[in-house]
Amino acid sequence: MTTETTAAREIPTAEWVEIPALYADPYPIYQRLRESAPIHWVPAVDRCLVVGYEASHEIELDQERFSADEEQSLMKRAMGHSMLRKDDPEHDLERKAYGGVLRPKAIKQQWEAVFERNYRTYAERLRAAGPGADLVAEFAAPYAAENLRTVLGLDNASPEDLQRWSQTLIDGTGNYADDPGVWAAAERSSREVDEAMDEMLPVLRDKPDGSLLSVLGASGMPLEALRANMKMTIGGGLNEPRDAVATTVWALLKHPDQLATVLAQSRWQDAFEECLRWTAPIGMYPRQTTRDTEVAGMAIPRGTRLGIVIGAANRDPEVFDDPESYDIDRPRKPHLAFGGGNHFCAGAWVARTSVVRVALPRLFADFPGLRLDPAHPATVGGWVFRGVLTLPVHWD
Numbered sequence: 140m141t142t143e144t145t146a147a148r149e150i151p152t153a154e155w156v157e158i159p160a161l162y163a164d165p166y167p168i169y170q171r172l173r174e175s176a177p178i179h180w181v182p183a184v185d186r187c188l189v190v191g192y193e194a195s196h197e198i199e200l201d202q203e204r205f206s207a208d209e210e211q212s213l214m215k216r217a218m219g220h221s222m223l224r225k226d227d228p229e230h231d232l233e234r235k236a237y238g239g240v241l242r243p244k245a246i247k248q249q250w251e252a253v254f255e256r257n258y259r260t261y262a263e264r265l266r267a268a269g270p271g272a273d274l275v276a277e278f279a280a281p282y283a284a285e286n287l288r289t290v291l292g293l294d295n296a297s298p299e300d301l302q303r304w305s306q307t308l309i310d311g312t313g314n315y316a317d318d319p320g321v322w323a324a325a326e327r328s329s330r331e332v333d334e335a336m337d338e339m340l341p342v343l344r345d346k347p348d349g350s351l352l353s354v355l356g357a358s359g360m361p362l363e364a365l366r367a368n369m370k371m372t373i374g375g376g377l378n379e380p381r382d383a384v385a386t387t388v389w390a391l392l393k394h395p396d397q398l399a400t401v402l403a404q405s406r407w408q409d410a411f412e413e414c415l416r417w418t419a420p421i422g423m424y425p426r427q428t429t430r431d432t433e434v435a436g437m438a439i440p441r442g443t444r445l446g447i448v449i450g451a452a453n454r455d456p457e458v459f460d461d462p463e464s465y466d467i468d469r470p471r472k473p474h475l476a477f478g479g480g481n482h483f484c485a486g487a488w489v490a491r492t493s494v495v496r497v498a499l500p501r502l503f504a505d506f507p508g509l510r511l512d513p514a515h516p517a518t519v520g521g522w523v524f525r526g527v528l529t530l531p532v533h534w535d
């Protein structure tokens with residue numbers, strides 16, 4: 140193995156890390172890993188996990204050394220080859236084809252009113268379910284699904300279709316156990332998305348409506364890439380806003396003093412950004428080295444599959460004081476929850492508008508006395524994707 144410097148440390152192996160423990164609560168594991176080195180070889184996940192902030196940030200900014208186009212990518216198998224698994228200039232061409240669909244002007248002119256309408260629909264559903272209802276199932280999940288469905292332009296699909304497609308495609312991208320049932324479900328969803336797109340494309344060609352499918356369809360993007368990008372955006376655009384809504388509500392209900400400040404000073408943006416730092420909805424994403432190289436004084440051979448653990452980077456004590464606690468008053472430093480570099484989340488404005496401007500302030504205004512259900516505590520899980528799974532709530 141040749142490296143750029145000979146003084147670099149070798150990457151240690153952490154054979155004690157196991158997937159069920161990561162799923163249940165990854166943070167003590169990240170702490171222990173970070174204490175000995177910013178990068179470890181973790182056999183259970185067949186990758187080197189990068190757990191330090193500086194190392195993660197350096198990697199996401201440098202596609203020359205760290206490619207998003209990893210070999211044997213499960214995402215490519217589940218969804219096709221989208222821009223998320225391409226480097227520039229190929230990635231850049233496809234990202235430009237997204238045009239202004241997910242950007243502030245379109246959100247203000249077209250989508251914010253849709254998010255408000257969807258908010259009213261699903262707030263009513265939560266209310267109808269009555270005190271003790273699960274805020275994730277009755278509100279956050281269908282709200283995120285219906286917002287995404289409209290922005291994507293899949294008028295022939297239901298929010299339930301979107302939820303099923305998103306979950307099964309994501310399960311495929313994480314199917315390290317090679318479970319045939321998981322592949323079958325992902326393949327079925329992939330076919331259903333293709334059929335829905337095939338039906339909508341001619342409709343949108345005749346009557347363009349500013350949706351993503353309408354804009355990508357008119358962009359000249361080859362059909363294979365168009366399908367892969369739509370599937371990637373279905374997989375990437377639903378869970379994260381759902382989890383951001385539910386996890387922020389949960390964090391605020393667990394910290395009534397901070398909730399009081401947020402309500403008094405309308406600090407929804409701080410509540411949301413601190414939630415993303417504290418529990419990044421996308422906890423890990425992959426990269427692969429294109430050559431022998433070195434990061435944070437550690438030698439990484441060419442072809443190494445890396446997991447950039449932003450869930451761990453966001454709690455690095457070198458960057459954030461008392462990083463394990465949720466604290467809306469901490470000095471604002473950039474978290475890495477939206478990624479960085481050329482793959483910085485294309486949906487960050489959609490997320491900020493639908494969660495910060497619409498869902499959070501309205502939920503707390505429309506459900507006075509919103510509180511946790513002491514008899515049925517919230518459940519939380521995941522590490523590649525992490526969030527509140529169920530959130531039973533009461534209100535006055």
Ligand code: HEM
Pocket residue numbers: 222223224234241287290371372375376377379380383415419420421424425475476477478479481482483484485486487489490
């Ligand atoms: C709180 C909510 C969200 C979070 C935390 C989040 C996080 C991320 C992260 C970390 C990446 C980069 C992954 C990588 O480099 O491998 C990413 C990319 C992306 N996200 Fe999001 N996301 C959110 C919401 C959304 C929404 C609502 C949409 C769509 C409407 C969306 C669409 C995308 C797309 C298309 C990419 C690929 C960008 C590219 O390859 O250039 N995201 N997101």
